Amino acid sequence: MQSPQQPYRLNIKRGKKPASAPGISSFLQQSDKLSPLLPTVKRNISLQKECESFLPPIFGHCEVLNLHEDQLVLSAPNAAIASKLKQQLPKLLAHLQHRGWQINAIRIKVQVKKTVEKQQAVKQALLTPSALNAFKTLEDSLETTPQNEALKAALARMLSRNGVK
Template sequence: MSASSLPPHRIHIKRGRPVSVTSGASDFLRANDKIAALLPAIQRNLALQRDCEAVLSSLFELCEVMQLADGQLVLAASNAAIATKLKQQCPNLQLKLQQRGWQINAIRIKVQVKRVIEKPLPVKQLAIPETAIQALSNLEKNIEKTAQNADLRAALIRLLSRHRQSGSEK
């Protein structure tokens, strides 16, 4: 049986999102001693991440467990405002984690600014019924041609021309 035909194993990484790992990758991790030695630490950090999320659900969405060493928990916050809010919750978090069996004597917070990739704004797709277009066209033709109505006429002309352009592209 080849590695590609084996069913993928499911592991949870960061905030409980399932990620597929093929059997070949699992075999590689088991075979490589240096990487395999990291697996218990990763599993521990993931369990600690889940417990932190359970204690501070809405606030912890923007945070991550970085490290737990010598009883000191290091958390990463996405910005200074989140770090400040998290710092206020540290005594409560520490107490709740200790009640869950974690040996945590101190909590340290680091601000880890991540590069934000802005999503392009969606293009508005407004569908105006044909009867409305006809009514606007009649209004533009029949409106008095005065200085007071000049801006309204110009807006109607732009609206109708845009609609005609988008209508011809369909």
């Protein structure tokens, strides 16, 4: 028991340091390289929002790529949108200059984005027991001929997937 004159102290046993993930330490060591990018990212996001507010129908598909030496570089997903955007560039440039952005020119780059097609799920119909019985009857009643071979195999696969032997 501790005396009233001494403050309470916790006895903490020192053990091994917890293991750290190798990716975290390398990321933290590179944070000095990443921190200068933060103002550029914030500026590009602000420019993106400004352009989207001025040209909402067209600029929904476009992105701000870079602002370097008073030249803004925008990306467009295809040539058609790039040509529509090009017609609006003088108005956009005047708007951005009016809002205080130090921009003297705007360039457009067409950058086609890769689209990933989603794999279509195979639809599986739920068959009632009477439907399964009808397919089983059909499979049993078909003659064994070369013409019926593929149909009988398909019926057998469908019935086995649905638990009918």
